[in-house]
Amino acid sequence: MTLTLKSLGGAGTVTGSRHLLELNGQRLLIDCGLFQGYKALRERNWANFPIDPKSIDAIVLTHAHIDHSGYLPKLVREGYRGPVYCSRATRDLTEILLRDSAFISERDAERANRLRYTRHNPAKPLYTTADAAAAIEQLTPIEFHQDIHLAIGAKIHLRRAGHILGASTIEVSWGGKTVVFSGDLGRYGDPFMFDPEPVARADYVVIESTYGDRTHPKLDPMGQLGEVIGRTVRRGGTVIIPAFAVGRTQLILYHIWMLKKAGRLQNVAIYLDSPMAINATELLCDHLDDHRFSAQVCEETCAIASYARDVDASKAITSDVMPKVVIAASGMITGGRVLHHVQAFGGDRKNTILFAGYQAAGTRGDKILKGASKIKMFGHDVRIGAEVASLPALSAHADADELMTWLKGFQDRPTKAFIVHGEPEASQALNTRLHQDLKWQSEVVAIDKTYQLGGSH
Ligand SMILES: [Zn+2]
Incomplete structure (x- = not known):
């Protein structure tokens, strides 16, 4: 046969x-x-x-x-x-x-x-x-x-x-x-x-x-990330980054850690709003042979963000009016806590929704990236007025x-x-x-x- x-x-x-x-x-x-x-x-x-x-x-x-x-x-x-x-x-x-x-x-x-x-x-x-x-x-x-x-x-x-x-x-x-x-x-x-x-x-x-x-642009992802965060913060806004808790999140945190170390990103709160974040962090340290970060880089990178472990902490981020960066799952806005952040921050033009990963056709992420002015969530329409940016170099x-x-x-x-x-x-x-x-x-x-x-x- x-x-x-x-x-x-x-x-x-x-x-x-x-x-x-x-x-x-x-x-x-x-x-x-x-x-x-x-x-x-x-x-x-x-x-x-x-x-x-x-x-x-x-x-x-x-x-x-x-x-x-x-x-x-x-x-x-x-x-x-x-x-x-x-x-x-x-x-x-x-x-x-x-x-x-x-x-x-x-x-x-x-x-x-x-x-x-x-x-x-x-x-x-x-x-x-x-x-x-x-x-x-x-x-x-x-x-x-x-x-x-x-x-x-x-x-x-x-x-x-x-x-x-x-x-x-x-x-x-x-x-x-x-x-x-x-x-x-x-x-x-x-x-x-x-x-x-x-x-x-x-x-x-x-x-x-x-x-x-x-092909992905051969641009410096750290510099681009710094620019997007910088201009959003200057207009008093919040950057929402839809990302899977495991995967690109660690690379984004790494670039933010490098930006902070270089003095290019100061006094901006970074939140990792995912119940999986703690587990994912431990996993990185458990599997040092599986990636390029040293134990120290691993630790410092993961320590750059505040972790929202429970729903109350997540709600506190949603109601915080200060400029900040929020990384939340899921990466294509198909579910997870990022929905609440897009609902809360997506309508205001001073904020930014920043995509770092592939958006499958038909997902909310794909629609927003293609310029949709509203998307459906929790059974009703949510207006999108925020800046929409993407960093394919972080793919x-x-x-x-x-x-x-x-x-x-x-x-x-x-x-x-x-x-x-x-x-x-x-x-x-x-x-x-x-x-x-x-x-x-x-x-x-x-x-x-x-x-x-x-x-x-
Ligand atoms: Zn994959």
Whole structure:
């Protein structure tokens, strides 16, 4: 039988990553993410999983971000009982993120019922904290740079992808073929994360294309961050930075720490408003081998902000009229405490909403970045009058040139590259570059379509 590849998500879009390899009726799933953004996509989270979860033999995660891990609790509730392999740091981060995702889902359902802004009666969470706890039990940490032999006969091997703590590329050798999944690739020369590691050979490469049609400006992110904060503070405003508590938040804090050290940012209060922040901080110090910060930089960077641990502290920030910087989750304003800050500060032109990460199409973040004058939150419209800025140089994602750098690391030309994890224009742009610059066979993956990987064995 032939090895096949089928993307059940994370194709034609950047969210909902789930790539299925199948051989002789055995199934290996790479990533198990939630869909975010457009309603039609989010509705897929609520629909039945396209295959019986019990029929999956093993799962491997590239990294912890919710659009790669966030469907796990639902899959487990629907009967998946197998292992979920991932790096140690990914295991620890996924635990934090899944607990938070379940908590937000439960709280949003509760709020929708209480305030009656739901069509569903009653609104239910996508999954519960108990479902998340069960999924976390199934996380199985494995080491980087070691061959791991699975019961189904596949061999997997993790290498560093940069991007975020614990992120990995996954090499799968199965049925005589080798398939390499890029996961989300990070930047080269990032002050926080290591460079993506090259892979020498593969028969097939499944490559992300988030920024397949764009390059990040080669501007100094620290200087730009200082400028945005400086001009907002001078007009008496507040800077709201939507960011995942784990990931770019640490890099933003690092740049703010450097700005303060250089005397370029004085007397501005910095708040990290996320219940995950303390855990994330400890994780950085627990995983010193997984990033470039020394223990001391780690500590000083994390000490630059005041942490809002509970809801009262978060509300105190919302009612504080002094100029300040507030970093709050989630990164695409799809949920979390940042909603309250955008509601409180987003209408006033003296304030700034500053984006540091990718905004998936259809998310509130994407709408604001494209100039929407109002967005829907908590069942009603919220006016956006604040300055809107973005710092793509702070992105955790490789740009088009960096994706090509990683692809050029393959010494023999693979049989074919499959392009996933991008909006259609971005995926198509990378496809064109692969043809033209590298003369590779490549194809943009269509969701739910089965691809045959080579001949029979
Ligand atoms: Zn990611």
